[in-house]
Amino acid sequence: MKGRCLSLTSRLVKTLLYNFIRQEKCPPPTTHIFEQKAEGGLLYGLASGVASGLWSVFTLGGAGNKAGVDQEHNPLPLSNQSLLLLLVLANLTDGPDWPNPYRQAITCFRNTQVFNVYYIYQVLMNECDNIIILTILTSPHADTSSISAEQPHTFQINFNSLYTALCEQQRSDQATLLLYTLLHQNANMRTPSYTHGYGHEIVSSWTKCYGLESREDVYSGSWCYPVHVLPILEILYHVENRNSHHVYMALIILLILTEDDAFNRSVHEVELKNITWYTERTLTEISLGSLLILVVIRTIQFNMTRTRDKYLHTNCLAALANMSAQFRCLHQYAAQRIISLFALLSKKHNKVLEQATQSLRGRQGDDTALPDYAQDLNVIEEVIRMMLEIINSCLSNSLHHNPNLVYALLYKRELFEQFRTHPSFQDIMQNLDTVIGFFSQRLEQAGSDLSVERVQEVIIKGAQALPTDRLKKFPELKFKYVEEDQPEDFFIPYVWSLVFNAGVGLHWSPHGIELFSMDSG
DSSP states (O other): OOSGGGGGHHHHHHHHHHHHHHOOOOOOTTOOSSOOOTTOOHHHHHHHHHHHHHHHHHHHSSTTSOHHHHHHHOSOHHHHHHHHHHHHHHTOOOOSSSOOHHHHHHHHOEEHHHHTTTEEEEEEEETTTTEEEEEEEEOTTOOOHHHHHHOTTOOEEOHHHHHHHHHHTTTSHHHHHHHHHHHHHOGGGGSOOOSHHHHHHHHHHHHHHHTOSOGGGTOOSSOOOOTTHHHHHHHHHTGGGSOHHHHHHHHHHHHHHHTOHHHHHHTTTOEEEOOTTOOSSOOSEEEHHHHHHHHHHHHHHHHHHTTOOHHHHHHHHHHHHHHHTTOOSOOHHHHHHHHHHHHHHHHHHHHHHHHHHHHHHTTTTOOSOOOOHHHHHHHHHHHHHHHHHHHHHHHHHHGGGOHHHHHHHHHTGGGGGGGSSOTTTHHHHHHHHHHHHHHHHHHHHHOSSOOHHHHHHHHHHHHHHSOGGGSOOOOOOOOOOOOOSSTHHHHHHHHHHHHHHHTOSOOOOGGGOOSSOTTOO
16 A cells, blocks of 8 residues: 555546446457457467457456356456455555555545536525525636645546446445445535536436436436435335345445435435335335335334344434434325334333333242343333434424324324323423324314315414424434444455455355355355
8 A cells, every 4th residue: 555556546446436337248258359350370369369368367257167157147247346346445454654545545536527617516505495596606727736735646537427337236235335435435425416417417317227217207306316315225125135234334325315404305305206116005206205214114114023233223213313304295105104113113112011010020039030121111212212303303393394294193193192291201292292282173173074185284274373482492303424433343344245255256265264254245
């Protein structure tokens, strides 16, 4: 990581990224590197044979491999191996006196489409009427030399092409890990594009990736959203078919994205149609924000019944909490699932409480150790409180934008009765009691045997009439992803397990591997 080749760091990283972006397929085994010439003799035959052999070794992973099988299993060998090499280099540990230059290059590269025209973006939010004001300052003589001086390994790359490649390959662990690395370490990758032209190019590329009929199938409104959200949601939706590391990376990416209020607003302005991979219910039209909520809640429910991983719960709830103040026009199914999750937690809470009570009653004179029901109760109550805070945050900040959530809340209001006097929830229950009481009174005044449409009409009008000062203000829910101490203990074994499982033509004896367990991939 030092010496004469240090100055070539950015060129190497850029080349590896471009190899990943291009995703070139290897030529068929019969392809000639050199064009056959009629007068070509022994020299031509030798040169062509050597070149073809070297190309086969590099692209197919080894001279002894079966070309047809390898091309079918790994149709993009140059792209995949470049990506794996980039991840290995980026996760090298720093030296005692010098940082990892490859990580520095990944941290500071910029978008060619911005600096080629010297755009400087400044976005101001008018909170009164929620209008986005975009100021574009242009300077054809802008000096970027200071940037290069401060960041010696910086370079520029086409973000649109990079987003497209990430979108197309997001089903693989290594592409998801690259996306995490870029979002976590490169602030430029987290800066959204506010110009219509560039934003529409990203959406158009995403449309091509997912085979939708037109841009309008995935996009509405003036905001461009990060193109990688939907592939990440698809990973989480199929959580039972993914390894735990892949799921963790997808969730952390989601958490990083939800740290940005602009993202949390924009996902509710993007309308999706015919999401074919979501099979639990036909969703002919739904906002990206509502779909995100559905997938995260499904992940929580899967975790409750299968893996019971507290880390998974924490990240899912943190992402929902970050979004909660910006919930807008929630789909009725998303609103129902929020309340259904609370119902599931309530049921689990009652079951553990009952088990603890029965265990204490039947313990007379028994000195055997009791199951730690107190710890189980504490964990469940933490999750219940978080769910109550998420619902409260939505009601306090955007009640009039979410009549479907109010409807679901009123329909299942008996669920919340037991928590009104509970010491852990009394404060947060005040606003829910206020909302339930206010709308229940409105519905009683409207008469009996009300249709669903009439109830929704009463809720919409009532939301406009409810004084905002009647709801108690709580601190805004904000969670930020922080990498743990010594992250290399997780990432280095993970990256090398991906290299090993990718079968790139390098042989290691499985019996000699100590860095990771053989089932980690």
